[in-house]
Amino acid sequence: MxxxxxxxxxxxxxxxxxxxxxxxxxxxxxxxxxxxxxxxxxxxxxxxxxxxxxxxxxxxxxxxxxxxxxxxxxxxxxxxxxxxxxxxxxxxxxxxxxxxxxxxxxxxxxxxxxxxxxxxxxxxxxxxxxxxxxxxxxxxxxxxxxxxxxxxxxxxxxxxxxxxxxxxxxxxxxxxxxxxxxxxxxxxxxxxxxxxxxxxxxxxxxxxxxxxxxxxxxxxxxxxxxxxTVILDKTEHERYRNLNNVFDCVQAWSDTWRDPCYQCTKWGASSFPCASMLLGALTIEMHRLGYITPRPEIPFNYLSVALVCQQIRDFAEPRWYSEMHSYGRADHVCSLEETVKKDVVKIKNKLAGLKMDExxxxxxxxxxxxxxxxx
Known part of the structure; x- marks a missing residue:
């Protein structure tokens, strides 16, 4: 044999x-x-x-x-x-x-x-x-x-x-x-x-x-x-959903700072310069990455949640001063770090794997x- x-x-x-x-x-x-x-x-x-x-x-x-x-x-x-x-x-x-x-x-x-x-x-x-x-x-x-x-x-x-x-x-x-x-x-x-x-x-x-x-x-x-296939489809859907959440987060903050009624929570008298600086910095960085026109959409080819989150966390921070009346000028404390970047980190931390029992x-x-x- x-x-x-x-x-x-x-x-x-x-x-x-x-x-x-x-x-x-x-x-x-x-x-x-x-x-x-x-x-x-x-x-x-x-x-x-x-x-x-x-x-x-x-x-x-x-x-x-x-x-x-x-x-x-x-x-x-x-x-x-x-x-x-x-x-x-x-x-x-x-x-x-x-x-x-x-x-x-x-x-x-x-x-x-x-x-x-x-x-x-x-x-x-x-x-x-x-x-x-x-x-x-x-x-x-x-x-x-x-x-x-x-x-x-x-x-x-x-x-x-x-x-x-x-x-x-x-x-x-x-x-x-x-x-x-x-x-x-x-x-x-x-x-x-x-x-x-x-x-x-x-x-x-x-x-x-x-x-x-x-x-x-x-x-x-x-x-x-x-x-x-149902597991593969769910995995792909979760990738789409989380990437959408990240770009929705950026869009939400952009809309907030673009609103004429925006009020700075740190120093109300500086609302306009605050919104202008943050919106300008966000727009410049998003444009640099090619994420403004058009906005990335499903299937988000060549983009991962990890990549986009890291890119946003690396955005340059604007620095400016607010008039504090008798105290003179002081650094304005509002930043991308405490707004967009913070919310993106929350999205990242909430990202979960699939549950087998589903x-x-x-x-x-x-x-x-x-x-x-x-x-």
Whole structure:
């Protein structure tokens, strides 16, 4: 039998065949402009007018090579159908339904045959050892990358509960070696996936908050991970809402100082110069950043809550004096710091991550449907 074989259960009655093992996982794609692509081609001395026949021949050769080597690369796991169906909703469905080919043993060898593709072979081996209670063969610590792969497997095969004993240990270690990053990155999205699948509410709220706060794009790059669309949509909506709140705050103060009836709360006699100085400073700084005409709107491309809040906090402060009658002149105490900047900080501090209990796990529904169908 070609390829790698893992004997998980000595009395195995099932062969799980993994084709195309180790396919690229959670690729963090970056979007390049057409100009960048063109420049790249020119820099390499190439053109876009490649010989189509040569390209087709190369593709055909690659396809033939892939077919010839697929059996050699495939990994086989000899497992127990009883363990699989007990711990996994997916296997309960595929092996338990009448009429499914997978639900009948082969006449050739008397074993059930299942096929899967693309998984990391080591991650799949760890999962199968867990499902077969081979606890001593399960690593006590894993990298963040491998934990994410385990989360994807747990979601697909609906066996998260069986992994609970190990996920706590894995995540405790990952929190030390690969803590939730402050920047919007691949690792941050991996944490969202891990926290969602393994029901880690604190990590879920923390990771989604940082995406809302740091993401500068209109959508979240989910990399094909099992993060429900409703979570991605809510994350994007919260980014829009908070950015709108920041610009609404600036607009509100601008309207306040533009109002002819504005009264300075520190020194009423200086209301006009107070409003003039603050409105002028705010307008100049907003214009410098290009936020006046037009005002930024959804989807706020290339803007993050973190970026805009920091830009506003860095606004230059005007300084002027008020006449204090018998006391002479004194620094006027009104400032952008105590008005616009203070309110923007409040918006930032109120920004919260998503709450896990607001979302329903589709895997639980799938298992309920499967159980009903079998019964």
């Amino acid at each position: 070609p390829g790698v074989v893992h004997q998980i259960d000595p009395a195995a009655d099932t062969v799980l065949l993994l084709k195309n093992p180790g396919a690229p996982f959670a690729v963090w794609k970056t979007v390049h402009s057409d100009d960048e692509v063109t420049m790249s081609a020119q820099d390499e001395g190439g053109t876009f007018e490649n010989d189509e026949s040569e390209v087709e021949m190369e593709e055909d050769n690659e396809t033939e090579s892939q077919h010839e080597s697929s059996d050699d690369k495939a990994v086989r796991y000899l497992v127990s159908s009883r363990h699989l169906t007990f711990a996994s909703g997916y296997f309960k469905s595929s092996l338990g339904r009448v009429g499914w080919m997978e639900g009948h043993p082969s006449e050739a060898d008397g074993m059930y045959h299942l096929t899967t593709t693309d998984w990391d072979p080591e991650a799949l081996l760890i999962m199968l050892n867990i499902l077969h209670l081979q606890n001593r063969k399960v690593p006590q610590t894993l990298s963040l990358e491998m934990i994410a792969k385990m989360a994807v497997l747990a979601d697909y095969y609906r066996c998260g509960e069986a992994m609970e004993t190990f996920t706590d240990k894995w995540l405790t270690g990952a929190a030390q070696s690969s803590p939730i990053p402050w920047t919007y990155s691949r690792e941050l999205v991996l944490w969202v996936c891990i926290a969602w699948v393994f029901k880690r509410s604190v990590e879920f709220s923390c990771a989604t908050r940082r995406i809302i706060y740091r993401n500068q794009k209109s959508t979240v790059n989910d990399m094909g991970l099992p993060i429900p 979302f329903k796990d589709r895997a639980e529904d799938a298992d309920a449907v499967t159980t009903t169908a079998i019964l």
